Amino acid sequence: MSSAQPEDGLPVRRVITADSFRALKFKLSGARPAAAPADPVSLPQPPAPQVLPQERPVLAVPVEPPAEPETVAHEPPAPLDVPEEEPPAELIVENAVAAMPEAAEPAEAEPPAEAARPEPAPEPVPETAPVVAPEPPRVEAQSSVPNAGTTAASSPSAGFIERRVVERPQPEDPEAGKRAHALLDIMAMPTVGSLPQERALANDTLLRLIPRMPLKSLRHLAERVCVMESPSQLLVRRLINDSRIEVSGPLLEQAMTVDDSDLIAVAASNNPAKLKLMARRRIISPALSEALIRSNHVETLLNLLRNPGAAFSIESMWRLTRIAAGHPVLQAPLVTRHDTPSPIAFQLFWQLPSELRRYVLSRFLTDSETISKILTMNAESDGAPRKHADHSLLSELEVTAPGEAGAIYAELAHVGRETGDRIAEDQGGEALTVALKAAGLTRAQFGAIADKRADAEALKAIFDTLSFNKARVLLTYWDWAARRTGPYARIAAA
Structure with a gap:
């Protein structure tokens, strides 16, 4: 409400209606409203202003009203036809003005109910819920690598963060080997006599015991896993990646249940001791052979060429031919293999000694009537x-x-x-x-x-x-x- 001092000195209270509140809003925002008649009661209803998304909601928080003259402070306020639980209209207006910054546009508040008058009440203004812009989500990037910093998280183009978990070193427990073999017995039980949950829990418990097992117990564990029909792939992967060749060696050379993908990953580490053991496996797929050839380790390639169970693609054979041209120790195993194609031997002929040249002439050449026809068509x-x-x-x-x-x-x-x-x-x-x-x-x-x-x-x-x-x-x-x-x-x- 606002008050005025007439000639008799007594304050007169004026009720702020919805129309006068809109006029005050236009005045504060700097807009120029349409011309209104002198009587605010007969003022036509202006169109409701559009609420923009950037307008902030105004909370009607009660504040201390400004001090009035002493003559007004001691007078009892005039009764209004508003509920007692709602704050006076002038408090809402004053609070809205005080809460808004100077440069911001004042938000529209809900108009209070008008006092009872004989004139017809104006049409109710539909309430408009304030639109609040959603706050952008916060992206927090964490790294499990110790002392990794926040370089990857601060980069705007970082789309993938690699997480590496380093196992904590644990003190060695001499009794851990016995527990590990007992757990392995549970994992080796047939599926009819055990539940999958039991085998899974035994496997996870065994993986926790491995860092605490002595080297001798780990070597016995690896040898036993080699003869299992279907060992846990997590356990096998953990053992073949062990840096100690006593632990990983038996599985890399003898275990037939290791996936080629795991063996290729080990070959990529370029560990000479592990490469030589993998080249001695009883069965070697063309994909694993290609990974071993890519290492360019001469001793590994020598074991691979001497292995009759190794299979090669034609691209791998040509790569072996180029390597053997510079390493004579590989020439005899390559030429004498049972699956060496004749074009490979003919291409390597120029680098071979006399003994191997005569071997190539006697093994890879033949004569027949069909060959005579093919030579004629080629010419x-x-x-x-x-x-x-x-x-x-x-x-x-x-x-x-x-x-x-x-x-x-x-x-x-x-x-x-x-x-x-x-x-x-x-x-x-x-x-x-x-x-x-x-x-x-x-x-x-x-x-x-x-x-x-x-x-x-x-x-x-x-x-x-x-x-x-x-x-x-x-x-x-x-x-x-x-x-x-x-x-x-x-x-x-x-």
Whole structure:
């Protein structure tokens, strides 16, 4: 309410209606309301202002009213037709003005009920609930790594936080081994005589005992897990990742129940002792073989090539061929494997010693009528039909410079210049023997050339065992590799 001092000095109280409250609101907000008549009672009802989302709700908190003159303070207030539990209207207006900041727009409050008048009451104004903007959620990133800091949490682009749990060291308990074996007995019970909850609780309890078990007990535990039909994968994973080779070694070499994914993860750690043990497993899948080859550990690759239970993909074989070219210790195990393809042996031929070269010629080459037809079709597809070699070129070999001998061998054997140069640069006589056999030389003609070498008798023996088709098959693969054509060109050059 507000009061005024007329001429007689007595205060007159004026009731603030909903219309006058809206006018006061427009006045405080700086808006210009429409022109109103002198009598506020006959003022037409203005449209309700739209409540914006940024308006703040106003709480009618009772505050101390401003002090009035002494003459007003001692007078009893005039009775109003409002409920006693509702605060006076002037308190609501004063509180709303006092609670709002200077720059903020005052929020609309619920108008009080008007006093009883003979005039018709104005239409009720629908109450509008204040709209409060939702507070943005707080994102808290925690890291379980000790002393990890809040770098990942403070980054706005951090979408994934890796959590690593480091097991606390515990004092060794000599009796933990006995309890572990008792728990393992419960886990090994058949499913008919035990409940899954019992086996799960025994497994979790055993995992808690492992950090407290002595090394001897852990080694016995690992050996027993190796012979179990279906051990717990959590237990197996815990044992194979143990840094002590006495614990992880038996499972890595002997246990057939370990998943390849777990073994590949261990191979990625590049531990030489664990790699050698995994290469000795009775059965090795192509995926695990590829992971072991990727380590480039020579002793591991040697164990892997000597393992008859290891399986390889063709890409892994080509990678082994490139590694074996620089490590002679791997050449014999690779060439003598039962599953080595002939293109692998032909590609490795240039790096092999004489003994292994003769082994390749005797094992990977054969002769048949079908091979003769295939060679004919291959020559026709290249647009170079088979023709007899010009043996008169042999006389030019003695007067030709070493750099030009490759062109003569290429013309004699009907191969590319790259293959001819490789035959001319080869220090062993096996490649020369193959080229002259494919050129159609007789034994007497070949003997005249081979007698100038120290290993003439060995080369003559190779010449006698070779046939024309065998020599052409080997030259065909050499020519494909030199020209980077054929189905294996991309893999061999990778």
